[in-house]
Amino acid sequence: MPLMEPYRIKVVEPIPILTRAEREVAMVRAGYNPFNLRADEITIDLLSDSGTGALSAAQQAAGALGDETYAGARSFYRFRETVEKLAGYPHILPVHQGRAAERILFNALLTPGQLCLSNTHFDTTRANVVLAGGVPVDLPCPEAADLDSPAPFKGDIDLDRLTAALTGPDRERVGVVLMTITNNGGGGQPVSMANLRAVSDLCRAHGVPFFLDAARFAENAWLVIQREDGYAHHTPEQVARLAFDLADGAVASLKKDAIAHMGGFLALRDDALAQRCELTLIATEGFRTYGGLSGRDLEMLAQGLTEVVQPDYLRARAAATEHLGNLITAAGVSIVRPAGIHALYLNAGRLLTHLPPSRFPGHALATELYLAGGVRCAELGSLYLGQEDEHGNLVKAAPHELVRLAIPRRVYTQSHLEYVAEVVAEIAQHPERVPGYRVVEAPPLLRHFNCRVEPVR
Numbered sequence: 518m519p520l521m522e523p524y525r526i527k528v529v530e531p532i533p534i535l536t537r538a539e540r541e542v543a544m545v546r547a548g549y550n551p552f553n554l555r556a557d558e559i560t561i562d563l564l565s566d567s568g569t570g571a572l573s574a575a576q577q578a579a580g581a582l583g584d585e586t587y588a589g590a591r592s593f594y595r596f597r598e599t600v601e602k603l604a605g606y607p608h609i610l611p612v613h614q615g616r617a618a619e620r621i622l623f624n625a626l627l628t629p630g631q632l633c634l635s636n637t638h639f640d641t642t643r644a645n646v647v648l649a650g651g652v653p654v655d656l657p658c659p660e661a662a663d664l665d666s667p668a669p670f671k672g673d674i675d676l677d678r679l680t681a682a683l684t685g686p687d688r689e690r691v692g693v694v695l696m697t698i699t700n701n702g703g704g705g706q707p708v709s710m711a712n713l714r715a716v717s718d719l720c721r722a723h724g725v726p727f728f729l730d731a732a733r734f735a736e737n738a739w740l741v742i743q744r745e746d747g748y749a750h751h752t753p754e755q756v757a758r759l760a761f762d763l764a765d766g767a768v769a770s771l772k773k774d775a776i777a778h779m780g781g782f783l784a785l786r787d788d789a790l791a792q793r794c795e796l797t798l799i800a801t802e803g804f805r806t807y808g809g810l811s812g813r814d815l816e817m818l819a820q821g822l823t824e825v826v827q828p829d830y831l832r833a834r835a836a837a838t839e840h841l842g843n844l845i846t847a848a849g850v851s852i853v854r855p856a857g858i859h860a861l862y863l864n865a866g867r868l869l870t871h872l873p874p875s876r877f878p879g880h881a882l883a884t885e886l887y888l889a890g891g892v893r894c895a896e897l898g899s900l901y902l903g904q905e906d907e908h909g910n911l912v913k914a915a916p917h918e919l920v921r922l923a924i925p926r927r928v929y930t931q932s933h934l935e936y937v938a939e940v941v942a943e944i945a946q947h948p949e950r951v952p953g954y955r956v957v958e959a960p961p962l963l964r965h966f967n968c969r970v971e972p973v974r
């Protein structure tokens with residue numbers, strides 16, 4: 518069947534369409550930082566796929582049934598049954614979003630100085646490991662470093678380095694192994710079931726807890742079905758369950774694969790650990806039957822979790838991202854291969870060869886996408902990941918200068934994505950015209966969110 522969204526549109530929201538001159542005014546006001554733009558200045562927003570999905574009619578209807586009882590709400594039991602059926606864990610704690618689950622888990626699990634080993638930590642996950650006194654260690658597989666490699670599972674962890682860590686001099690310090698599926702920090706690449714099984718076996722053999730960061734559990738399952746031998750006849754639910762079965766628990770942001778605006782869970786097998794987590798949950802998020810969410814949210818999350826595993830939905834979403842990737846590649850712009858599902862990553866370093874890392878080619882391309890077409894997205898390059906000295910000069914460039922186009926769920930149609938590809942193609946005709954940038958003002962932490970920069974002509 519040709520590519521087609523498996524839903525029709527029932528409620529619409531107009532898209533702001535500005536002139537280039539209006540966008541230039543907006544960018545100057547924003548200090549050339551797309552994070553400072555206002556929604557009504559943006560034509561296509563590809564900044565994040567988190568909490569930006571479109572609700573279904575069934576989710577809206579479920580929301581209307583939300584039970585706002587303080588303790589023991591019906592909506593909590595529907596939510597818990599849905600997560601239990603999907604993931605199979607006996608203890609399920611609702612939280613307001615993924616990072617709350619991370620904070621609660623790491624504080625209950627890690628003692629100061631302990632290591633958290635991962636394929637790649639997401640940025641809030643890394644921060645929560647550090648805040649709990651732990652030390653995050655990324656062990657991505659070697660294929661992940663080659664952006665052009667079409668290897669199917671570049672989200673895998675490096676099993677040799679994991680084995681070395683679990684048997685070497687630091688083995689007593691390993692507090693937890695956390696696998697991010699799909700590997701968001703690593704280009705949205707999937708993790709194979711073979712890799713998850715090997716991690717599970719290693720953790721069991723060495724008595725180390727094994728957790729999943731399962732924000733995109735359904736998208737990972739879909740890519741396993743497409744790419745890994747032996748899963749072609751599985752359903753996404755079956756593959757997801759096999760993955761959950763391998764771990765001792767999971768943290769999940771439900772702002773991604775529950776197609777909802779807010780929510781998350783912490784799921785556990787261990788009774789004593791669950792009890793410790795529940796105390797923190799009650800003290801910091803809310804009672805165990807709502808955890809910072811309304812009954813309305815819990816209902817919409819439960820419904821979203823049943824919709825996200827539908828093969829027609831996942832097939833169309835994966836095909837849309839791949840279609841956009843093909844159009845961009847045809848326009849002569851390299852993407853991180855192979856295309857994942859929730860985002861495409863443009864290789865800005867390769868396109869803007871006239872800009873050194875100190876002129877932030879990723880940021881330059883992201884800014885140009887807005888100026889040329891009102892497309893907002895974020896850089897993942899030296900502005901975000903580079904290191905600077907006390908005068909703000911870049912002393913260590915990021916390994917790659919990338920731009921992330923995150924695709925919100927069920928929000929944009931194929932023609933919106935084709936519009937984005939046209940904007941990219943227009944820039945690619947004269948990449949030498951794209952100016953570099955210099956930092957004018959930056960806070961000491963998380964500077965990509967708040968900095969102001971200016972073009973260097």
Ligand SMILES: *Cc1c(COP(=O)(O)O)cnc(C)c1O
Nearest residue numbers: 614615616639641701732770772
């Ligand atoms: C979004 C995300 C988180 C954090 O979840 P929030 O809901 O934003 O707090 C953690 N891990 C991964 C892989 C994510 O994508």
